[in-house]
Amino acid sequence: MFEYRPRACYASIAEYSIYLHPEAQGKGFGSTLLAALIERAKSLTFTKLVSRIFTFNHASRALCQKLGFREVGVYEAHGQLNGQWLDVVIVEYLIRENL
Numbered sequence: 001m002f003e004y005r006p007r008a009c010y011a012s013i014a015e016y017s018i019y020l021h022p023e024a025q026g027k028g029f030g031s032t033l034l035a036a037l038i039e040r041a042k043s044l045t046f047t048k049l050v051s052r053i054f055t056f057n058h059a060s061r062a063l064c065q066k067l068g069f070r071e072v073g074v075y076e077a078h079g080q081l082n083g084q085w086l087d088v089v090i091v092e093y094l095i096r097e098n099l
């Protein structure tokens with residue numbers, strides 16, 4: 001988890017990324033890691049987790065949906081991969097018990 005933004009008003013929001021080696025994908029490691037991350041964020045009194053996912057990354061989007069994240073928008077031409085600007089989906093998970 002990383003600090004979302006340096007301003008005090010965003011202090012309870014964390015940004016995250018999880019990357020798995022291709023050989024580890026599809027074996028449940030992502031679910032285990034993201035569930036543990038959510039629990040750790042709860043214990044640290046964060047109120048929200050956010051991330052951005054390339055629109056074509058259906059596995060990551062499905063994982064987030066499965067664990068209770070919601071898609072809140074799209075940033076157009078936000079990330080560059082192999083020299084091409086790509087759109088990303090913004091996801092968030094509200095930790096309601098910490099609000």
